[in-house]
Amino acid sequence: MKVVLILLFLALAVAAPIVVVSDYWHNLMVLAVVYAIATLGLNFTLGLTGQLSLAQAAFWGIGAYTSALITVRYEVPFWIGLPAAAAVAALFGVMLGFPSFKLSGHYLAMTTIGFGIIVRLVLQNWQELTGGADGIGGIPAPSLGVLDVDNNFKYYYFALAFLLILALVAYKIQHSRAGRAFQAIRENEMAAEATGVNTNRYKLIAFLFSALYGGIAGSLYAHSAGYISPDTFSFDQSVVFMVMLVLGGSGSIPGTLIGATLLTFLPEWLRFLKSSYMAVYGAGVMFMMIFFPTGLWGLLEMIYGKLTRRPVEVLSPLEKTEEATAAKSPVETRKSS
Amino acid sequence: MDWTTIFQLIISGLAMGAIYALVALGFVLIYNAVGIVNFAQGEFIMVPAFFGITALVTWHLPFPLAYLLVLVGMAIFGLVFELIAYYPLRHRSFLPVVISTIGASILLKNTSQLIWGAIPLRFPGLFEAQTLNVSGVRIGFQHLLILAVTLILIGLQYLLFEKTLLGKKMQATAQDKQTARLMGIPINQMIAITFIYSALLGGVAALLVAPIVNVTKDMGSLIALKAFSSSIVGGFGSIPGAILGGLFVGVIEALAGSYVSSAYTDAVAFVILIAVLLVRPQGIFGERISEKA
Numbered sequence: 001m002k003v004v005l006i007l008l009f010l011a012l013a014v015a016a017p018i019v020v021v022s023d024y025w026h027n028l029m030v031l032a033v034v035y036a037i038a039t040l041g042l043n044f045t046l047g048l049t050g051q052l053s054l055a056q057a058a059f060w061g062i063g064a065y066t067s068a069l070i071t072v073r074y075e076v077p078f079w080i081g082l083p084a085a086a087a088v089a090a091l092f093g094v095m096l097g098f099p100s101f102k103l104s105g106h107y108l109a110m111t112t113i114g115f116g117i118i119v120r121l122v123l124q125n126w127q128e129l130t131g132g133a134d135g136i137g138g139i140p141a142p143s144l145g146v147l148d149v150d151n152n153f154k155y156y157y158f159a160l161a162f163l164l165i166l167a168l169v170a171y172k173i174q175h176s177r178a179g180r181a182f183q184a185i186r187e188n189e190m191a192a193e194a195t196g197v198n199t200n201r202y203k204l205i206a207f208l209f210s211a212l213y214g215g216i217a218g219s220l221y222a223h224s225a226g227y228i229s230p231d232t233f234s235f236d237q238s239v240v241f242m243v244m245l246v247l248g249g250s251g252s253i254p255g256t257l258i259g260a261t262l263l264t265f266l267p268e269w270l271r272f273l274k275s276s277y278m279a280v281y282g283a284g285v286m287f288m289m290i291f292f293p294t295g296l297w298g299l300l301e302m303i304y305g306k307l308t309r310r311p312v313e314v315l316s317p318l319e320k321t322e323e324a325t326a327a328k329s330p331v332e333t334r335k336s337s
Numbered sequence: 338m339d340w341t342t343i344f345q346l347i348i349s350g351l352a353m354g355a356i357y358a359l360v361a362l363g364f365v366l367i368y369n370a371v372g373i374v375n376f377a378q379g380e381f382i383m384v385p386a387f388f389g390i391t392a393l394v395t396w397h398l399p400f401p402l403a404y405l406l407v408l409v410g411m412a413i414f415g416l417v418f419e420l421i422a423y424y425p426l427r428h429r430s431f432l433p434v435v436i437s438t439i440g441a442s443i444l445l446k447n448t449s450q451l452i453w454g455a456i457p458l459r460f461p462g463l464f465e466a467q468t469l470n471v472s473g474v475r476i477g478f479q480h481l482l483i484l485a486v487t488l489i490l491i492g493l494q495y496l497l498f499e500k501t502l503l504g505k506k507m508q509a510t511a512q513d514k515q516t517a518r519l520m521g522i523p524i525n526q527m528i529a530i531t532f533i534y535s536a537l538l539g540g541v542a543a544l545l546v547a548p549i550v551n552v553t554k555d556m557g558s559l560i561a562l563k564a565f566s567s568s569i570v571g572g573f574g575s576i577p578g579a580i581l582g583g584l585f586v587g588v589i590e591a592l593a594g595s596y597v598s599s600a601y602t603d604a605v606a607f608v609i610l611i612a613v614l615l616v617r618p619q620g621i622f623g624e625r626i627s628e629k630a
Contacts, residue, residue, distance in 0.1 A: 052432070052435075099611070099614060099615060102614070102615075102618050103614060103618060105431065106368075106374045106431075106573070107569060107573070107614060107618065109374075109435075110565060110566060110569055110610065110614075111610070111611055111614055113562060113607075114566060114606075114607030114608075114610050114611055115607075115611070117562070117603065117604065117607055118604045118607055118608070121600070121601055121603060121604045124600075125598075125600040125601060235558075235562075239439055242436070242439075243436065243439070243440075246432070246433075246436050250432075275450075275451060276447070276448075276451055278443060278446075278447035279443075279444050279447035279448045279451060281443060281447075282440045282441065282442070282443030282444030282445070282446075282447060283440070283444050284440070285436065285437070285439065285440030285443065286421070286422060286437050286440035286441055286444065287440075288440075289426060289433045289434075289436050289437040289440065290425045290426060290437065293426075293429060293433040
């Protein structure tokens with residue numbers, strides 16, 4: 001059953017740009033793939049490890065700028081730009097991982113928000129390095145030796161290949177010792193530590209992978225768009241990544257992919273609402289959280305479980321009750337003045 | 338570095354800091370009551386600013402009446418917000434609620450844009466750009482007003498929480514919901530009142546700050562983020578911490594914006610935040626460490 005589903009999705013992903021012949025939609029599909037990679041990254045920190053990070057757009061931006069700057073300034077090929085982007089982003093990821101030793105929850109969220117805002121301000125104001133508000137143009141298209149990936153149709157398959165590999169890697173990690181350690185930290189950090197999980201080390205690893213995926217997504221974005229500017233890599237975009245993850249199904253790879261794809265196309269499908277579509281989008285997010293807090297994937301699993309009369313245990317950080325959270329962080333007992 | 342300029346910067350920094358403090362109080366009160374950081378807190382400033390524009394510019398109402406209408410509007414807004422964005426999710430963990438408030442923020446920003454348009458609007462102030470000249474130091478009336486009103490409000494809030502039964506009930510709810518319920522305190526009502534009060538604080542902050550900034554759908558976002566960092570700098574969950582943290586961030590921001598780099602002014606609050614979190618996670622005036630591993 002699962003294999004059938006995966007093949008079905010894969011066929012859909014491969015067929016989509018052939019069925020829909022329009023450069024505009026091909027461009028959106030590329031964007032959906034890029035977003036999916038970045039959101040897969042966020043799944044390591046927020047989804048699996050439960051570390052609320054709101055800096056994914058900053059890693060995405062660091063990746064995009066690294067790749068764009070070295071390919072434009074030093075005329076090196078994409079194949080050097082991409083690993084450089086991944087490495088630089090990962091470095092920043094580890095840097096941002098350190099505060100997670102001491103901080104969690106809202107505090108960590110705020111630190112990551114601050115980091116994202118500082119990155120964006122640097123991109124905007126360090127004229128000599130980043131070109132400031134004007135951004136960088138003329139970013140070359142990647143080349144596969146004989147074939148230049150120079151239009152959205154080709155780029156889609158190019159990026160899709162990256163997505164498939166990265167999704168597979170993410171799956172392997174999730175089901176490895178590290179993946180179990182991540183989830184142990186999410187469920188109960190103290191218990192994880194007591195059973196011998198080096199929580200600090202695994203938090204760093206989670207942040208590293210999160211930023212690495214963000215960086216790769218950034219590089220792929222820069223070389224597809226050909227032009228980047230600081231506005232793209234805002235705090236709002238980090239929020240969009242988080243919403244993609246949570247709406248799709250936090251902690252699950254298929255959920256992540258569904259969320260990213262759906263939320264890339266949703267604004268287009270809501271175009272008929274004209275200027276009110278963003279308002280409807282916001283209302284939709286609230287609606288989902290009120291009625292389906294486990295996200296679309298959790299919903300699908302539940303329906304599947306009902307159909308086959310097999311109870312499916314949905315493990316998601318969103319399912320925890322108030323009592324469980326209260327036991328973990330003593331927020332309820334705080335003094336108010 | 339002449340002292341007149343520094344003094345002027347400190348006054349304007351204190352004024353902006355007072356705004357951060359008011360918004361930070363809004364954050365902290367909701368956090369203490371329900372354990373949730375409201376990511377739509379910025380919209381608690383943006384919405385009343387637009388209400389004010391409608392009342393003052395479109396309807397040409399006199400200031401006192403317009404101000405009153407804005408505050409009444411905000412009380413209703415706070416209640417509706419609580420009923421939609423928080424109440425249905427009250428038994429869930431913090432992440433769905435946080436995301437629900439983010440959804441609310443997107444909804445509010447874009448609805449405001451639909452109603453009031455995308456062009457930045459000017460909010461009429463009580464005293465245009467008048468300044469007071471104290472031996473060479475020029476102080477804006479609006480800045481003085483901000484400081485005075487904030488001071489009075491903090492005093493009133495102290496009386497509310499320490500001297501009235503309602504305030505004590507609200508505190509009890511924040512400290513321990515279960516026990517408060519056993520004592521016969523209607524905790525859902527208290528939580529609703531807390532949201533209303535937080536919205537009113539936003540309303541006052543908006544009326545004070547709107548005349549010196551442009552009114553746009555995004556006006557609240559950065560103020561709220563800075564206010565939130567101020568509250569952490571001061572010591573999250575602590576009311577004096579929120580106030581002092583706000584003033585501290587406001588002053589440092591004004592000085593750094595003038596003497597270090599004006600382009601990076603908006604980064605100052607977060608640099609302070611990250612530095613404080615790394616060195617002293619409980620905040621400068623913090624009493625207890627929460628959510629610490």
